[in-house]
Amino acid sequence: MKVAIVYSFKPSEWFSCTIINKNLREAYETVYDDIMYIDYTRKRTFEPDDIKKLAESDVEKIIFIDHQPTPIGFLDYLKKKYPDCFNRLEYTIHIFGDFPLFMPEWRTVFDLLDGMPLKFVTASEKQRKFITKFIKQEELISVCPFPVDSKKFNFRIESRNEARAKFGLTDEFIFLYTGRLTFQKNITCLIESFCELDSQELLPPNSLLYIVGGVDSLGVPYLGANQLLGEYFRSIQKTLEKFPLSKDKVVLTGRVENDELNTYYNLSDCYTSLSTYHDEDYGMSVAEALCSGLPAVITNWAGYHSFQLEKHPEYCQLVSTDISRTGPTFDQEDYRNKLGSQDYLKYDRTEISKIYQQNFSIKACAEKLENIQKSEAVPFQGTTGFMKRITNEQFLRGIEVFKSEATREFNDLYFEAYDVYAG
CATH class of the missing domain: 3.40.50 (Rossmann fold)
Incomplete structure (x- = not known):
């Protein structure tokens, strides 16, 4: 054919x-x-x-x-x-x-x-x-x-040792986020949670948080809330300044080339993301991290939900989410409990990589x-009639179709559309 x-x-x-x-x-x-x-x-x-x-x-x-x-x-x-x-x-x-x-x-x-x-x-x-x-x-x-290209994203102990030696790492425990640094990815919340848990000594000894990616100014387009260039980076810097004893444990690498990402996945120990991006239909970074053998603690939002496998739910822990008039939210206490529990220390990375490649590799797909x-x-x-309603509204209001003009928050149409993404 x-x-x-x-x-x-x-x-x-x-x-x-x-x-x-x-x-x-x-x-x-x-x-x-x-x-x-x-x-x-x-x-x-x-x-x-x-x-x-x-x-x-x-x-x-x-x-x-x-x-x-x-x-x-x-x-x-x-x-x-x-x-x-x-x-x-x-x-x-x-x-x-x-x-x-x-x-x-x-x-x-x-x-x-x-x-x-x-x-x-x-x-x-x-x-x-x-x-x-x-x-x-x-x-x-x-x-x-x-x-996911499993030839590029995989786990090998030799690659891990080489990567950690290259970065001068010995006994450090590395939490990793990769992707865009943007408002709806909740990077400032990620930093706050890490620093608070670190200050309370609830994380593995010598923990570092690597944040790999470039900053954008996307904001929340549905509410007409775009950001100025560099505005979100300044928010990140202000968040770090709140934690003088832990801020040096947060490493902002900036954007790296795709060919370098597997190095970061291999040298790290746990992937984490608090994204509640409205249209997070999947999560390529999460898929690549899991195929590289990293256990994950991520939000139970939209496409992220599918990364928790029915037979191996422990490898990808999901943090509860909900939607509100101001947008999607995540349960901060649930996140801190999951990160503080240190369950991610128990698992074999070779096994995680094997299982996720069986589900997400090019061959599997x-x-x-x-x-x-x-x-x-x-x-x-x-x-459906619902699509006709949204289409008609979008003709009139453009991208701000889900915004209430009265409150400048999300309207009922937003709840009707996005309720299935929370969990």
């Missing part, structure tokens, strides 16, 4: 999406021998000759694997120019975390695909539940994690994708 995979050949400004894109292609290359790749740029442009070749080919399925742009321009052109081709294809769309930001476009995409055999693939179970609020047919939505593609595709029957 021949399939077409559509994505932007130019890397995304979101580096994690670029990695996800590459790993998904590798997974599909394991499933299919004959793949036609089509460039659909960030500006919604494509080569008409590519669409013509698609129409003249024996491609049976078309798979969209990128987060942006939505398939709206591609599908509209294909349907108008080559209706016979459009009507004979089966469609698969991988859904990313930015889905809620572009509801009017997605509604048009779904109108174009009405009646067509269609499959949706989400990266986590909670995202699947989220998408069911907008799609009438729950059976169209499958789950396959975004794959290829098997899941193959099963999804073998399943019967049924005709798409449209969207």
Whole structure:
């Protein structure tokens, strides 16, 4: 069988999406021998000759694997120019975390695909539940994690020893966060909790907190609360100044290259994240850390929930979360109890790495994708009334669709949409 995979050949400004894109292609290359790749740029442009070749080919399925742009321009052109081709294809769309930001476009995409055999693939179970609020047919939505390159992210005791020697580490216990340093990732809360537990001697001796990543100014766009460049970094610095005895135990590395990340995963001892980012559909950093054998203490928010495996829940401890008018929250006491319990000291890293690679590696995800593609595709029957409501509101209010104008906090529509992400 021949399939077409559509994505932007130019890397995304979101580096994690670029990695996800590459790993998904590798997974599909394991499933299919004959793949036609089509460039659909960030500006919604494509080569008409590519669409013509698609129409003249024996491609049976078309798979969209990128987060942006939505398939709206591609599908509209294909349907108008080559209706016979459009009507004979089966469609698969991988859904990313930015889905809620572009509801009017997605509604048009779904109108174009009405009646067509269609499959949706989400990266986590909670995202699947989220998408069911907008799609009438729950059976169209499958789950396959975004794959991790296990050749790059793995645990080897030799690599750990080399990495720790390189950084001059001996008996230090390293807590690690990797990813963007941004308001909704709760980096200041992470620092506060670490410093307070350290001052109370509730952490392993000689504990350090490594924070690996660059600062952004994203703020909370849904509330129109963007930050000035450097504003969040100043918040981090102010937080550190509150803990003069512990601040030197927090190491801010800045952004590092992707090829260096496995070094940090191997030299560290426990991964931790307090992210309550609204559209945390998955968590590539968490997946890479676990595949590198790190036990984790993370929030039970959105896609993070899927990292706690049913047969081995102890390897990834989840911190309770909730939603409020001011946004998602996490239980600080629960987090401090889990970090202070030091249960993460008990586990064998080689075993953790092995188990998570069995679930999240490119090979493991290829098997899941193959099963999804073998399943019967049924005709798409449209969207829910809830999606129509959000789309209409977004036409009027843009990205601030979930903001109450009266209180400038989150409105009832937000609670109706995001209740499934808390836990």
